[in-house]
Amino acid sequence: MTDARNKSDDEATSPAEEDPVIGYILRAVSSGKDVAPQEIAAAIAADRAKPTAPEDIWRKYMTAVRQQAIHLARQDKLLIIRKGEVADPNDFKGLYKLRKVSSD
Known part of the structure; x- marks a missing residue:
């Protein structure tokens, strides 16, 4: 049995x-591009919510997206x-x- 703390970097789970x-x-x-959290929440809902x-x-x-x-x-x-400023x-x-962190 493999413990998660003993995983190598190659085996580590991504976020x-x-x-x-x-x-x-x-x-x-x-x-x-800058993305509003509402857009992300809407995408999650579109994928996960029931048609009804x-x-x-x-x-x-929204709370999960913010957290x-x-x-x-x-x-x-x-x-x-x-x-318009970094908070x-x-x-x-x-x-x-x-916003994505720029890789300058």
Whole structure:
């Protein structure tokens, strides 16, 4: 039996495998454009919700998107943008967008 802590770097799971919401976020920002979290939540809802679900079912996923975006921003994997400026992932309020970290 293999313990997760003993896995080599080659066997380690990617963030997207750990939580599917992270995968949605990383795919959304991979285009290089700023992405509203509502767009990501809507994509998740479109893939996961039942056909009989209400149109605003995407709201159910907003908390998960925000939490995982903060997690990724703390790991320097993406930027949280508020009013055109990079926001502190530990202290921001209101509307925001997500941006891929540039590889300068």
